[in-house]
Amino acid sequence: MPLLQVNDLHVKYGNVEVIHGIDLTVREGEIVSILGANGAGKSTTLLAISGIVRPFKGEIRFRDVFIHKLPAHRTVELGIAQVPEGRRIFGTLTVQENVNLGAYVRRDAAETRKTEQWIYDLFPVLAERRHQLAGTLSGGEQQMLAIGRALMSQPRILLLDEPSLGLAPLLVRAIFQTLKEINASGVTIVLVEQNARAALKLAHRGYVMELGRIVIEDSAEALMANAEVEAAYLGGSGMEEKQG
Amino acid sequence: MEQFFQQLTNGLAVGSIYALIALGYTMVYGVLKLINFAHSDMFTLGAYLGLTLLTSLALTDHIGPLWGTVVLALMVMGLVAMVGALLDRVAYRPLRESPRLSAVVSALGASIFLQNTVMLIYGARYRVYPHDILPRVALDVFGLQIPLVRILILCASLTMMAMLYIFIQRTRIGTAIRAAAIDQGAARLMGIDVNRVILMVFLVGPALGGAAGLMVGLYYGQINFTMGWGYGLKAFTAAILGGIGNIPGAMLGGVLLGVVESLGAAYLSFAWKDAIAFCVLILILIVRPTGLLGERVAEKV
Numbered sequence: 001m002p003l004l005q006v007n008d009l010h011v012k013y014g015n016v017e018v019i020h021g022i023d024l025t026v027r028e029g030e031i032v033s034i035l036g037a038n039g040a041g042k043s044t045t046l047l048a049i050s051g052i053v054r055p056f057k058g059e060i061r062f063r064d065v066f067i068h069k070l071p072a073h074r075t076v077e078l079g080i081a082q083v084p085e086g087r088r089i090f091g092t093l094t095v096q097e098n099v100n101l102g103a104y105v106r107r108d109a110a111e112t113r114k115t116e117q118w119i120y121d122l123f124p125v126l127a128e129r130r131h132q133l134a135g136t137l138s139g140g141e142q143q144m145l146a147i148g149r150a151l152m153s154q155p156r157i158l159l160l161d162e163p164s165l166g167l168a169p170l171l172v173r174a175i176f177q178t179l180k181e182i183n184a185s186g187v188t189i190v191l192v193e194q195n196a197r198a199a200l201k202l203a204h205r206g207y208v209m210e211l212g213r214i215v216i217e218d219s220a221e222a223l224m225a226n227a228e229v230e231a232a233y234l235g236g237s238g239m240e241e242k243q244g
Numbered sequence: 245m246e247q248f249f250q251q252l253t254n255g256l257a258v259g260s261i262y263a264l265i266a267l268g269y270t271m272v273y274g275v276l277k278l279i280n281f282a283h284s285d286m287f288t289l290g291a292y293l294g295l296t297l298l299t300s301l302a303l304t305d306h307i308g309p310l311w312g313t314v315v316l317a318l319m320v321m322g323l324v325a326m327v328g329a330l331l332d333r334v335a336y337r338p339l340r341e342s343p344r345l346s347a348v349v350s351a352l353g354a355s356i357f358l359q360n361t362v363m364l365i366y367g368a369r370y371r372v373y374p375h376d377i378l379p380r381v382a383l384d385v386f387g388l389q390i391p392l393v394r395i396l397i398l399c400a401s402l403t404m405m406a407m408l409y410i411f412i413q414r415t416r417i418g419t420a421i422r423a424a425a426i427d428q429g430a431a432r433l434m435g436i437d438v439n440r441v442i443l444m445v446f447l448v449g450p451a452l453g454g455a456a457g458l459m460v461g462l463y464y465g466q467i468n469f470t471m472g473w474g475y476g477l478k479a480f481t482a483a484i485l486g487g488i489g490n491i492p493g494a495m496l497g498g499v500l501l502g503v504v505e506s507l508g509a510a511y512l513s514f515a516w517k518d519a520i521a522f523c524v525l526i527l528i529l530i531v532r533p534t535g536l537l538g539e540r541v542a543e544k545v
Contacts (some may be wrong), residue, residue, distance in 0.1 A: 052432060076435030088430035090423055101423050104416070109518035153435060 001063065002027045003081075003188050004157060009058035009068075011044050018044055020212045021058065025039050026157065031179070031189040033199040034221070036209035037235050042192040043085055044207070046159045049190075050082045062157075077105045080154035086191075087146040091135025095126055098145055098221050102152025111154065118185075118189040119148040125182055140171040147178070157188040164195045176202050196233035200224050208233070212237070245282035247390050251510040252503060257394045259464065259502020260401035264456040264480030266494035267408065268449030274489040275426035275438075275445050277344065282331055284476025286324050286450040290457025290466040292366055294320045295373060304377050313378065313428040313462070317400070321451040322460050324461070328450025329443060331358075337442075362452060363469040370468050373461045397459050404452060411489055425489060440497050478505075481525050487538020496536055501526075 002119070006024035010017060019041045026032050034042050047053045049060055060068040066073050081102075090098050099119065103112045120127035122143040131139060135144055142240040143163055150158060164172040176198055183189050193199035200206055200220045207215040208229060216229065223229050264292055265287050272280040295305070304312030335354040339347045378396065382389040410495075412418040424431040424441045432438055460475065461467050482501045486493025501521055508520035528536065 050433060052429065072432040072439070073435045074436040076433070082433050084430060084433055088427055088433070090426045090430065093422065094425060097419065100508065101419060101431075101434045101436075149434070 002026060003030075004048070004190075005035065005059075006045075007059045009045070009048060009060065009062075010056045011041075011048050011053055012056040013053075016057065018212050019048070019055075020122055022209070022212075024207060026188060026190055028060060028156075028188055029183070030184070030205060031183050031203045033191045033193060033196075033203035033206040035193060035199065035206055035223075037194045037232075038194075039211075040209040041212040042200070043161050045193060046082060046161050046190070046192055048098060049075070050160060051082060053073070059060070061077040073105065075136050076155075079154070079156035080159065081151045081153045081157070082152040082159040083143075083161060083163060085165070086211055087142045089134045089137075089142050089145050089149070091133065093134055094131055095137070095145060098131040098149050099126070099130070099152055102149035103154075105153055115152055115154055118130045119151055121240045122151075122181065123148055129231075140167050140175070143171075143175060144169060144178075146221070147175070147182075151182065155187060158182065159190045160191075161192045162194060164193060164198060172198060189237070197224075197235075198228070246388070247510060248507075250390075251506045253388075253390055253394060253398075253504045254425050255503035255506030256499060257397045257502070258506060259461075259499035260398055260405070261456045261459050261498075262335065262475070262479045262502050263405065263495045263498025264401050264452045264459075265475060265496045266483040267405070267491065268453045269480050270486070270488055270491060270494040271398075271421070271445045271449045274491075275421065275428070275442055275456055276336070276347075278336065278347050279351065279480070280334065280336075281357055281451075281476075283347070283449065283453055284472030284479075285355050286328055286331075286453040286472075287457040287460075287475055287479075288319050288467075288469060288472035289327060290324050290454025291357065292362055292371070292457075292469075292473065293323050293454070294458035295366075295457075298374060317455055317458055320398040320454050321357055324454025324457075325447040325451040328446045328453075330456075331450070332442065332446040359469060359472065366469065369471060370466045372521065373440070373465045373467070375465055378462065393463055397463060398493050400455075401459070406472075408448065408452070409491070409495075415439065417441070420443060452538040461523070478521060483508045483522060485525055485528055485534055486536030490535065490537045492536055493537035 002025045004026040006022060007025065008022050009019055010022045011019040022045065035044065036042050041236065044053060048055050051067065051074065055068045058068065058107055059066055062078055062080060064076060067078065090101065099116060107114050125141055126148055135229050148187060163175055174196065180202060181190060191199055199202060200223055203220045205219050206223045207214050216226065218226065267288065269280060272278060288400060294316060297319055303316055331354055333348045337388040338349055339350055378393050382391050383395060412421060420431065420436045420446060421441050421513030423434065424436060424438050428438055479498065482497035483494045485501060503532045504524050505517055505521045512520060
């Protein structure tokens with residue numbers, strides 16, 4: 001049984017349908033990337049999985065539970081964590097308070113301390129700044145905090161929305177390297193990205209979305225080699241190489 | 245000097261009453277970005293329920309004036325908290341997804357409704373608190389004769405504010421309230437049930453407002469169904485003064501406003517008491533538009 005299964009998902013904002021029936025499968029241990037331009041419906045898909053927006057039609061199943069009618073706090077309890085677009089850290093709280101909030105649904109104090117130690121090992125800079133207000137961190141540090149905070153709920157699956165947004169290339173590489181470590185420790189990852197090249201290098205499989213539909217689904221290698229994908233999302237540099 | 249300290253302690257007592265009411269405005273605003281205009285009627289309701297319970301149960305005759313008043317206050321707070329939760333359920337929750345202006349109009353409607361309900365039940369005339377509940381004595385504090393009731397009000401409100409502060413800073417649900425006030429969407433992604441946070445805010449805020457109503461009844465001895473208007477406006481001013489949405493700000497703003505008003509009434513002009521209070525608000529907002537403690541840490545992009 002797949003870890004996460006989305007069937008014929010439709011989402012409406014008011015009267016406007018923005019997701020027109022998509023199917024998505026994520027298996028345990030995978031890194032799956034969702035690519036696409038602005039407004040393709042990637043973020044909305046993640047918000048629907050987390051229970052922040054309610055689907056108009058279709059089903060979402062996480063392990064053996066149908067979650068498309070559950071509120072967000074229930075999906076977090078079940079093991080779905082999301083790092084939202086723009087990080088959305090609590091700027092006027094300290095780094096430590098942000099981390100604590102990540103573990104809001106977890107009651108086992110010993111487990112939570114272990115997770116916290118793991119996160120401070122993954123991102124040592126957060127440990128140094130734990131008593132600082134989160135809003136005073138640099139952009140990259142805030143992204144690390146957003147990821148660490150999400151991991152505090154001990155998720156089975158981690159949804160990330162544009163973690164590379166606004167970060168310097170060197171930082172992006174560091175963060176993606178950490179994502180690989182997180183995945184190796186057993187957390188399944190769904191990664192929404194505009195930085196398609198970095199995302200496909202990391203991912204096992206990928207989906208390409210356009211205007212609320214999934215247009216291509218393939219392994220990461222196949223997507224990298226796909227001329228259409230290359231032209232649209234990898235900057236078309238492949239074409240130039242072929243000409244040259 | 246005697247007059248100065250009398251006015252100062254009076255200002256502290258009145259100010260802490262403002263602070264208690266202001267906390268209700270600021271907590272609801274923090275989470276819902278809504279000015280709960282019906283909050284001033286929670287205050288009025290506290291004063292009237294206190295009167296009813298005082299005269300019907302005569303608790304102070306049975307268990308002594310101090311414990312009688314404490315039990316009375318807890319009962320009033322519990323009852324007003326329930327009305328607060330009901331208010332949210334009936335007037336605000338159905339409008340959660342509507343434009344914010346709809347909720348503001350609903351708040352005004354709820355306020356008029358509650359005020360008139362109190363009037364229909366208790367009548368439009370001033371009602372008088374029995375004046376023998378707390379002993380009418382003055383305590384000698386550093387050579388200053390201060391009425392017992394004033395000291396009790398100060399102690400009680402400071403205790404409640406300290407407890408609220410610990411609740412907000414140290415408990416799980418308190419941290420959830422702070423998180424929801426900063427970013428409701430992100431709070432939901434942390435697994436926080438925002439509806440529970442809102443319910444909590446509508447229990448705690450009205451409970452404090454109701455306690456403030458009871459205090460005014462005990463302090464001044466007479467109450468009226470329109471009393472919420474003046475106190476509500478002052479408390480709302482205090483909340484803005486301290487930085488709306490900021491809990492320590494509401495406490496500071498309330499106490500500050502009470503003291504300034506009281507000293508202004510004594511040394512400048514009693515008739516200009518309200519004008520002085522609002523002038524302070526204007527001056528502080530010119531210098532610090534976010535209020536005294538309403539500081540925003542800039543989000544880095």
